[in-house]
Amino acid sequence: MRERDGTLVFVEVRSRAATGHGGAAASVGPAKQRSLVFAARHYLSRLATPPPCRFDVVAIDGERLEWLRGAFDAS
Numbered sequence: 001m002r003e004r005d006g007t008l009v010f011v012e013v014r015s016r017a018a019t020g021h022g023g024a025a026a027s028v029g030p031a032k033q034r035s036l037v038f039a040a041r042h043y044l045s046r047l048a049t050p051p052p053c054r055f056d057v058v059a060i061d062g063e064r065l066e067w068l069r070g071a072f073d074a075s
Helices: 030-044
Strands: 008-016 053-061 064-072
Touching: 008 030, 030 053
Parallel strands: 008 053
Antiparallel strands: 053 064
């Protein structure tokens, strides 16, 4: 998705029925982040001029939804 300012937003959606193991947001650990950054870099390599990017996480814990903008960086 793109923001109005042109920022390309990569969104990872995670869902957990219970928060016993840290919840949905906690399931996006370092290995998952590396995988998402790798996929984003692959996608961006096809563009002549890559736009600014951001990584968000939508965490759904039971009935609770939380959108974490800028959840992690590509570095």
